[in-house]
Amino acid sequence: NAGVTQTPKFRVLKTGQSMTLLCAQDMNHEYMYWYRQDPGMGLRLIHYSVGEGTTAKGEVPDGYNVSRLKKQNFLLGLESAAPSQTSVYFCASSYLQGQGYNEQFFGPGTRLTVL
Amino acid sequence: QQQVKQSPQSLIVQKGGISIINCAYENTAFDYFPWYQQFPGKGPALLIAIRPDVSEKKEGRFTISFNKSAKQFSLHIMDSQPGDSATYFCAASMKTGANNLFFGTGTRLTVIP
Numbered sequence: 001n002a003g004v005t006q007t008p009k010f011r012v013l014k015t016g017q018s019m020t021l022l023c024a025q026d027m028n029h030e031y032m033y034w035y036r037q038d039p040g041m042g043l044r045l046i047h048y049s050v051g052e053g054t055t056a057k058g059e060v061p062d063g064y065n066v067s068r069l070k071k072q073n074f075l076l077g078l079e080s081a082a083p084s085q086t087s088v089y090f091c092a093s094s095y096l097q098g099q100g101y102n103e104q105f106f107g108p109g110t111r112l113t114v115l
Numbered sequence: 116q117q118q119v120k121q122s123p124q125s126l127i128v129q130k131g132g133i134s135i136i137n138c139a140y141e142n143t144a145f146d147y148f149p150w151y152q153q154f155p156g157k158g159p160a161l162l163i164a165i166r167p168d169v170s171e172k173k174e175g176r177f178t179i180s181f182n183k184s185a186k187q188f189s190l191h192i193m194d195s196q197p198g199d200s201a202t203y204f205c206a207a208s209m210k211t212g213a214n215n216l217f218f219g220t221g222t223r224l225t226v227i228p
Contacts (some may be wrong), residue, residue: 042204042220058215090158101147102214106158
């Protein structure tokens with residue numbers, strides 16, 4: 001099993017450009033998440049999905065859109081990149097383990113720089 | 116605002132020493148408290164987790180202490196090793212909704228030989 005994979009690993013964008021980050025998981029997990037990690041701020045949830053065809057906003061959704069057309073894939077889009085979106089982006093997936101337990105499995109991250 | 120407050124931001128410990136990282140929360144609806152470990156260039160991975168019906172959970176050299184009345188929990192790493200050098204995140208979630216995790220800001224641990 002590959003677990004959670006993310007593409008690309010690195011990307012440099014100019015302000016105003018658009019791009020899509022792809023997350024794929026092969027564990028048949030229902031739940032998927034997109035986080036951004038910034039120094040001193042920990043991991044902040046951007047958007048999440050509780051199943052195929054569903055998405056919801058997290059803590060910091062502005063400037064991002066997501067889609068979950070297939071259960072194994074979760075896409076994060078930046079329509080018009082801004083320097084404030086320079087960050088490391090992590091995708092995660094999980095299955096609900098009963099009684100609220102939620103072990104999330106993370107991908108290796110995508111380092112995005114917006115100039 | 117930060118739902119889970121974590122300290123210290125960084126920690127340097129001698130090999131064999133005890134590393135202690137503290138977290139605090141306000142939302143009494145939280146009922147699951149995991150710790151994640153992240154090595155440079157990698158994604159976080161679950162290290163150990165606790166539910167508030169117990170005050171302590173131990174797995175090998177790693178122990179979570181939980182104080183429900185104070186709304187605080189901490190990670191203790193006994194006999195710290197250079198291989199433990201990583202960033203540690205505490206987190207919390209509640210049963211309702213999608214069980215989203217709220218993460219602390221992280222502690223960078225360095226264990227010197």
